[in-house]
Amino acid sequence: MNWYNIVFYAFAALTVISAIGVVFSRSILYAAFSLLFTFFGVAALYVLLSADFIAITQILLYVGGILVLIIFGIMLTSRANNVEVKRRAFQLVPAVLVVGVIAGTLIGVLTTTNWPTANFLPYEDTARPIGALLMTQFVLPFELASILLLVALIGAVIIARREKGKRA
Amino acid sequence: MHNFITYYLGSGLLGSLVSSLLPFVWVMTYALVAIYLELKISAHMQDRLGPMRTGKWHGWAQPLADVTKLLQKEDTIPTAADKALYILAPMLVFVGSYAAYAAIPFSPAYIGANINLGVFYIIAVSAIIVLGILMAGWASNNKWSLLGAMRTAAQLVSYEIPSSLAILAVVMVVGSFNLNDVCAAQSGWFWNWFVFGKFPFLFITFIIYFTASLAETNRAPFDIPEAESELVAGYHTEYSGMRFAVFFLAEYANMFTVAAVASVLFFGGWNSPFGTFMSGPVWGAFWLISKGMALVFVQMWLRWTLPRFRVDQLMYLSWKVLTPFALFNIFAVGLWMVLRG
Numbered sequence: 001m002n003w004y005n006i007v008f009y010a011f012a013a014l015t016v017i018s019a020i021g022v023v024f025s026r027s028i029l030y031a032a033f034s035l036l037f038t039f040f041g042v043a044a045l046y047v048l049l050s051a052d053f054i055a056i057t058q059i060l061l062y063v064g065g066i067l068v069l070i071i072f073g074i075m076l077t078s079r080a081n082n083v084e085v086k087r088r089a090f091q092l093v094p095a096v097l098v099v100g101v102i103a104g105t106l107i108g109v110l111t112t113t114n115w116p117t118a119n120f121l122p123y124e125d126t127a128r129p130i131g132a133l134l135m136t137q138f139v140l141p142f143e144l145a146s147i148l149l150l151v152a153l154i155g156a157v158i159i160a161r162r163e164k165g166k167r168a
Numbered sequence: 169m170h171n172f173i174t175y176y177l178g179s180g181l182l183g184s185l186v187s188s189l190l191p192f193v194w195v196m197t198y199a200l201v202a203i204y205l206e207l208k209i210s211a212h213m214q215d216r217l218g219p220m221r222t223g224k225w226h227g228w229a230q231p232l233a234d235v236t237k238l239l240q241k242e243d244t245i246p247t248a249a250d251k252a253l254y255i256l257a258p259m260l261v262f263v264g265s266y267a268a269y270a271a272i273p274f275s276p277a278y279i280g281a282n283i284n285l286g287v288f289y290i291i292a293v294s295a296i297i298v299l300g301i302l303m304a305g306w307a308s309n310n311k312w313s314l315l316g317a318m319r320t321a322a323q324l325v326s327y328e329i330p331s332s333l334a335i336l337a338v339v340m341v342v343g344s345f346n347l348n349d350v351c352a353a354q355s356g357w358f359w360n361w362f363v364f365g366k367f368p369f370l371f372i373t374f375i376i377y378f379t380a381s382l383a384e385t386n387r388a389p390f391d392i393p394e395a396e397s398e399l400v401a402g403y404h405t406e407y408s409g410m411r412f413a414v415f416f417l418a419e420y421a422n423m424f425t426v427a428a429v430a431s432v433l434f435f436g437g438w439n440s441p442f443g444t445f446m447s448g449p450v451w452g453a454f455w456l457i458s459k460g461m462a463l464v465f466v467q468m469w470l471r472w473t474l475p476r477f478r479v480d481q482l483m484y485l486s487w488k489v490l491t492p493f494a495l496f497n498i499f500a501v502g503l504w505m506v507l508r509g
Contacts, residue, residue, distance in 0.1 A: 003181065029306065033253065036299055056285055056292045064295025064328070068321055071302050075318065125284045127345055 008048055015041030032070050039063050053126040170282040170348065172449070187280060191269035194457075199420045201461075203231040206468055213472040241409035246309065249406065253307035257300050258407065258414040264296030265421040272428045273348045275438050275452035286347040287339065290429060291332050294384065297422070298324045301403050304415070308406040316402025319479065323383055323390065326486040331380035333494035337373045337501045338362060338433045347429075351437030358441035363434040369500045374434040376494050378463075381426035383486070385419065387467055389474040390482060423464055431459035 018037035025031040039062040046055035089095070134142045173190065177183035204219075207230060211218025223229025245254055271286035273279040283289060298321050305317020339345055341362065342353045354360050362370040383390035404415045431437060437459075438452030446455075477485070 033299075033303060036296075052283055052285055053288075056289050059295060060288075060292035063299065064292065064325075068295070068298050068302070068325060071299070071306075072318070072321060075302070075306060075314065127285055127288075 004048070008045070011041045011044040011048070015045065028074050029071070032067065032074060035067055035070070036063060039067065050124070051126065053130055170277070170279050172277040175277075188270070190278070191272070191274070191280060192266065194274075195266065195269070195417070195421045195424070198424055198461075199417050200231040200235070202420050202423070202464060203234060204228065205465070207231075209465070209468045210472045213469075235413070238409055238413040243409045243411065244406075246406050248309040250307040250309065253303050254406075255411075257304035257307055258411045258418070260300030260303060261297050262300075262414050262418040262421070264293055264298075264300055265418040265425065267293040267296065268425045269421075271347060272425065273351055273432060273437060274456055275449050276348070276351075277449035278453065279348055282346070282348060285345045287335055287350070287429065287433075288345045290425070291328065291335065294324075294328070294422075297418070304407070305403040308403070310406050312400045312405045313403050316405070320386060320403060323386070323482060323486075326483060327380045327383035327390075327490075330376055330486060330490035330494045331384060333491065333498060334373045334377035334380065335429075335433065337494075337498050338370065340498070340501055340505065341367055341370070347432050347437065350432055351439060354436040355439050357443050358436065361434065361436040361439075361441075367501060367504060369497055369504065370434065372493065372497055373501070374430070376490055376497065377433065378430055378466075380486070380490055381430060382467060382470065383482070385422045385426055385467070387419075387423065387471050389470065389477050391471075391476060423467055424460055427460040427463035427467065428456060430463055431456060435459045 015038055018034045018041065021034035022031045022038060025034060039058060043055040043058040046052075046058060171187055173187040174183040177186060204227075208218045208226075219227030219230035221227055222233050245251060268290045270280035271283060271289045273282075273286075279286075301320045301324075302317050305313045305315075305320075308314070338350065342350045344350065354362060358364065363374045364371075404412055407415060436455075438456045440447035440451060440455055
């Protein structure tokens, strides 16, 4: 058991425990704050795989963007404190079917994949190759994603803006 | 040799621990100095003397007395507060502030983690501060706290954009996110510093970055998150004693982070202003800390000079002034780089 393994298991445990917290928490806000630790743990796992760019992007986008937005949404909702999150089981048959199919697929992938087990990869400069690939080989998906985001941005502005002369 | 501690102690447990605690020693020392400076600077700007009695000479022991007072104060938790989150929030804010110190190159021989994405990492971890502040505002169960927290989150998220875009312009020029590389690109005499027009647009970049960084540290003129006249004390209204001190320490730590990043990006970081004269590992730390402290002084100077912005003015400045200028600035820097070859 070297330090790498101890750190790995610590962060894996953090990720799983906080993910369980997200699912089973009674308060929406607690669930959202648990999500912070899940994202953080996942980022740490990326670091342990020497994927520093993805790890930092994970924190920047998921913690700094999405999670802040979720918490903002919850806080702007009135009576957010009193909302009882439904945890009763319903629609049992379709749920079991969907969960069974997904779990079966995941377990199948887990057992059939040949997992490479390199212990501690050396750190390399990942930002430069990622940038070069985005501008050469994957320029079309990159531009399409940019256009999609731009469309979403303009759509949000149009929904949020106030019409001239129609002051609410 | 990027980190003299791991060089001598090895990168095992001991080396990593000592290396990650070294900036903490600096943060604590600096916080004491900064509290004293803030008391004195604010006083002299308002034509007062400030603390003069504690420790005889110009009240130099006032910060020590303040810290002792904070340590002794009763730790009150409001009955209506959400205890777990209330306790966790200040820690989270400080973790977010302190995590940034891992990537600040204090000297050619000391950077906590010499990662290739240093400045990107600093931008990312500051997101944890936003969550900590939101948590504090919510857990206090107090209108002022919650309003302050919401304002802070809106402000931090808005000003992250111009400051990131400003950083991006420098990253384009250097071709690396690593702050050590950014320092190395400005070596030589002080006219090689980016702020002095090695590239003509980087002075504008500096203005954009510095303005946005003032907002990111919640300092006046951008201190609407804790506007005393409107919100009592914003998100830390309910906090007292040591928990309040942690928020305070995080704010001061954050002030030095943005000052250090600005001095690395625009003022040559650990480079001496006089070429090879007074340069080296120890002088490097001296220069970075001096430049950082000079910018911290400018932050305090502005705080006690300018009145507070209104919320709508704040958003106007971020979205309609700084962000378009930062975008145009990136375009101009890119054009200059292409034309110069």
